[in-house]
Amino acid sequence: LKDPTHIYSAVGPFNVQLQVTSGAGCVHDTIIVLNTIHAQPTAAFTVSKAAVCLGDNISFTSQSNGGDGTIVGWNWNFADNSPVVNTQNAAHLYNAAGSYNVRHFITNSFGCNSDTAVQPVKVYAIPTVNAGPDMFVLEGGTGTLEPTYTGEDNIYLWSPSDYLNSTTIARPVTKPLMDITYRITVSNPGGCSSFDEVFIKLLKGPNIPNTFSPNGDGINDKWIIEYLDTYPNCRVLVFTRTGQKVFESRGYKIPWNGSLNGKGLPLDTYYYIIEPENGRKPVTGYVTIIK
Numbered sequence: 217l218k219d220p221t222h223i224y225s226a227v228g229p230f231n232v233q234l235q236v237t238s239g240a241g242c243v244h245d246t247i248i249v250l251n252t253i254h255a256q257p258t259a260a261f262t263v264s265k266a267a268v269c270l271g272d273n274i275s276f277t278s279q280s281n282g283g284d285g286t287i288v289g290w291n292w293n294f295a296d297n298s299p300v301v302n303t304q305n306a307a308h309l310y311n312a313a314g315s316y317n318v319r320h321f322i323t324n325s326f327g328c329n330s331d332t333a334v335q336p337v338k339v340y341a342i343p344t345v346n347a348g349p350d351m352f353v354l355e356g357g358t359g360t361l362e363p364t365y366t367g368e369d370n371i372y373l374w375s376p377s378d379y380l381n382s383t384t385i386a387r388p389v390t391k392p393l394m395d396i397t398y399r400i401t402v403s404n405p406g407g408c409s410s411f412d413e414v415f416i417k418l419l420k421g422p423n424i425p426n427t428f429s430p431n432g433d434g435i436n437d438k439w440i441i442e443y444l445d446t447y448p449n450c451r452v453l454v455f456t457r458t459g460q461k462v463f464e465s466r467g468y469k470i471p472w473n474g475s476l477n478g479k480g481l482p483l484d485t486y487y488y489i490i491e492p493e494n495g496r497k498p499v500t501g502y503v504t505i506i507k
Contacts, residue, residue, distance in 0.1 A: 224253045229252070230253065231247050231248075231249055232247065232249075233245055233246070234247075234248075254283060254285060254324075254326045255283035255284050255328075256283060256328055256329075256330060257280060257281060257282045257285070257287065257324045257328055257329070257330035258280060258330055258331065259280045259320050259330040259332060260278075260280055260333050261276055261278050261279055261280070261318075261320045261333055262276070262277045262279055263275075263335055264276075265337075266335070266338065267337070267338045267404075267406045267407075268310075268337070268339055268406045268407065269339075269340055269342060269406040269407050270312075270313050270339055270340065270341050270342060270408070271309070272406070273309050274307065274308055274309075274310075276308070276320070277305045278304050278305055278320065278322070280320070280322045280330060280333075282322065282324040283324055283328065285324030285325040285326040286325045287304075287323070287324055288323055289302065289322060289323035290302055290303060290322050290323075291319075291320065291321050291322070292306045293320070294310075294316060295316040295317050295318060295319065296311070296316060310339045312339070313339050313340055313341040315336060315337075315338050316337050317334050317336050318336070319332050319333070320332065320333045320334075321333070338406065340367070340369070340404045340405065340406030340407075341368070341408070342408040342409075343365060343366055343367030343403070343404060343409070343410050344366045344402075344410055345363055345364070345365040345366075345400055345402040345411065345412050346363060346365070346412055347361070347363045347398070347400050347413055347414035348361065348363050348364065350415040350417065351416050351417065352416075352419050352446075352494050352495070353390065353391075353392055353416055353417070353418055353419065354419050354421075354494070354495055354496055355421055357391070358389050358390065359392075359416065360387055361374070361388055361390060361398065363386065363387070363402075363412070363414075365402050367402060369404050370402050370404055371384075371402070371404060372384055372385060372400065372402060373400070373401045373403070374388055374398055374399070375398070375399050375401075376396075378392075379391050379393065390416060392416050392418050393418070395417055395418050396415075396416050396418075397413055397414070397416070398416065399411055400414075417446065419443075419446050419492075419494055419495075419496065420443040421443065422442065422443050422447070422490060422492060423441065423442035424441050424488075424490065424499065424501060424503075425439065425440065425441070425503070426501065426502060426503050427503065427505075428440070428474065428506070429505070429506045430480060430505065431507050437473065439471050439472045439503060440471050441468060441490070444468045444490070444492070445469070447468075447492040447493060448467050449467065449493045449494070450468055450490065450491060450492045450493060451464075451465070451466055452464065452465045452468055452488065452489075453488060453489045454486050454488045454503070455486065455487050455488075456487075457484070457485070457487070462486065463476070483504075483506060484504070484505060485502050485503070486504070487502050488501055
């Protein structure tokens, strides 16, 4: 071989022999002595944080060894088309989320280059989250929280934990015993986070009294139906024994006072249909006007 190359694994010395043969078959050789083979430098470095949020600096510290020479040059490549950095240590700010393989090598005073050390870093975008619209949940029932969000490798945390089947999944189920506001925080390994809140309204079943006394004494003068105000689209119908409609209301902001067209109705038993809506079935029954 005319111009060979060779990598030595030890520092020497080594005798290198060159032998040539002419076309006539004559052979001649020569030997030179390589007294010193310099050890190859080794590159190594540490990273302040291997996962960061977009907009955070990352610090890189060279832990390289110059072998039998001193380190005279450093090379940092951040894998994002930014200029190479030639300082011993470096800091870098990435302009886009993604995964990057950072490369580092050194040169010693004998002109020997090290191998290249490689370490991955990951830059996360700031996640977004919308906890979803406020919800109604029927008493004794359940509701699934339905947030929307963006991000990668997301970590979810709901608070408070009351009535939830889990606080660390994206879409937990709640079975509330009272009105409650939940906060969802979405974060990632880079330390970025966002949060939002959602209000859960517990819809208790209407508490329907079966008597009232519209006699003007200020006590129990109206047919007050507890919790019906939480069903703004409810429909209330009241009929006589013979089927005559004496009261109808969409919503129940103004309770029935036992009259029809401004005139008090006789003491009697009347029959109602209440359609709460919001997922609750209609309720039927009777109410008696007493004095």
